[in-house]
Amino acid sequence: MVIGVPKEIKNNENRVGLTPAGVAELRKHNHTVYVQATAGQGSGFQDAEYEEAGAVILPTIADVYNQAEMIVKVKEPIREEYSLIKEGQLLFTYFHFASSEDLTHAMIERKATCLAYETVERADRSLPLLIPMSEVAGRMAPQEGAKYLEKPLKGRGILLGGVPGVKPAHVLVLGGGIVGTQAAKVAAGLGAQVTVMDINLNRLRELDDIMPKNVVTQYSNEYNIREAIKTADLVVGAVLIPGAKAPHLITRDMLKTMRPGTVLVDVAVDQGGCIETCKPTTHEDPTFIIDDVVHYCVANMPGAVPYTSTLALTNATLPYVVKLANLGWQEACRKNDDLRLGLNVVNGEVVYKGVAEAWNLPLVSVESVMEAAHA
Template sequence: MLVGVPKEIKNHEYRVGLTPASVRELVARGHQVIVQQDAGAEIGLLDEQYVAAGAAIVGTAREIFARAEMIVKVKEPQPAECAMLRPGQVLYTYLHLAPDPEQTAALVKSGAVCIAYETITGQGGGLPLLAPMSEVAGRMAIQAGASHLEKSKGGMGLLLGGVPGVAPGHVVVIGAGVVGTNALQMAVGAGARVTVLDKNVDRLRQLDLVFGNRISTLYSNALALEKAVLSADLVVGGVLVPGAAAPKLVTRDMVSHMKKGAVIVDVAIDQGGCFETSHPTTHADPTFVVDNVIHYCVANMPGAVARTSTFALNNATIGHAVALAGKGWKQAMADDPHLRQGLNVCEGKITYAAVAQALGYDYVPAESLLN
């Protein structure tokens, strides 16, 4: 198979779909790989390294899309990229379609076979292709939040860990999944007072066993959530419903009663966000203020640490890339029900139930398209 890797064009996105090591894995199995010029240059993955791994360097994204049978990316295709997709071409990347009707419509129109990293499941449960970026984003959420609590960034002028004789800041983490766990690890390490909320009591027990009295665990209901948010200096939203739009758990009214200069970091913004006041931002302009509360809602947070993120992502994605290239998408999905969960749009049809429900499309099971 001819596999193409275009350079990412989303604002301040420096990750790349395949590393040279991943290219070598594909080439060693008899596949061809074309990589857009300087696709990884910003993170030290140079064209010479890709050539040494067996790839050919191509000058433009248009040539990549025109020639490749499978496109491997990181972020969802931008409108110009959607316009270059063709019927039957495989797109393997993050998509986050439920809150994005424009992208969904463009992918349906393209006729391409669109596989979303974030809905591929794992043998032991969970979402293994989403997990590494959730780990990065959860850890970054505390870095970003701590930075924007500084007065020069518009915050209340609070040091998250405090100092002897001065109380630390209060971090509230909504959701005890991968994002939440990594966020609370960083917050505990910084010396903050940490509260984590989730509806999964077994998960809260696990965290209590690991962290003990260094954190407070709360079952998430409307009253507990409101009390925690109103007492917080930094709130991290890490709630995920796989493939679906994130629930709006923190209302505009709650935000209006938060402390002046408090910070919200909405890691769920890729799926629409879990705060009513959230809207996507970019690394170039990462924050906005609502009711004196700073909102950090960057939709590609791991892009800020693009080198770490690229290697972590490739560790998770290369196995399925090899299967898709070696078997073709139909056989690969017939053989692997976990990979099949990644099929979101296929030849003009919506094949993921949560996306169809969120956006009002007819749902066509992926299994029906594999024969």
């Protein structure tokens, strides 16, 4: 198969879809790999390293899309890329369709095969290609929140861990999954008083057992959230419903009950956000203020630490990339349930329930589109 790795062009996105080690592995299986010039530079990988591993370097993003049967990237295609995508071309990347109607309709129109990292799912319901970036974003959330709590950045002017004789900040984490767990761990390590909310009592029991004593758990409901945000200095939104929009746990009217300078970090923003007032921002312009509450809503948080993020992501994606290249997407998805669940849009049809429901589109069964593609 011919695999293409374009340079990411989303604002301040420095990750890359494949490392030189990944190229070498694909070349062992006799696949051809085209990499756009300087695609890996932001993550610390030079063109010469890709060439040494067996890749062919192409000068432009259009060249890569034109040559490749499968595109391996990190972030969803943005508007400038839509016209480059060919009918039937396999795109393996994060899509988060449920948060972008424009992207959904563009991929339907291009009749691409869109296999989304975030909905590849194992039998135990875990999301192997989302976990690494959830771990990075979760650990970054308190780090970014601590920065924006500083007064020059319009925060409350409170030190997350406090000092002897002065109480630490109160951090509220909404969601006890991968993101929430990592956020709580780092916030607690910095000395904050942390509350983790979730609707899964078994998960709350697990967290209660493994977390340090400055982390407490609480059942998540509207009443408890409304009470907790009145005294929270930093709120981390860490809610995920795979492939679907995140629910709004904090609504616009709740902002008025928060103290001026409270910081909201919505890690779920690329799935629509669990804070109603959040809208995607960039590393270049990461925050905005509504009702004196600081909103940090960067949709590609791990892009700020690309070396760590690229290695963590490609450790997880490469085995699937090799399967897709070796077998072709139809056969790979027939043989691998994880990959089949990653299919979101195929040949102009939506095949993932969460995406269809998000935009009120007809849902077609994966089996029928796979049969049509095979025919």
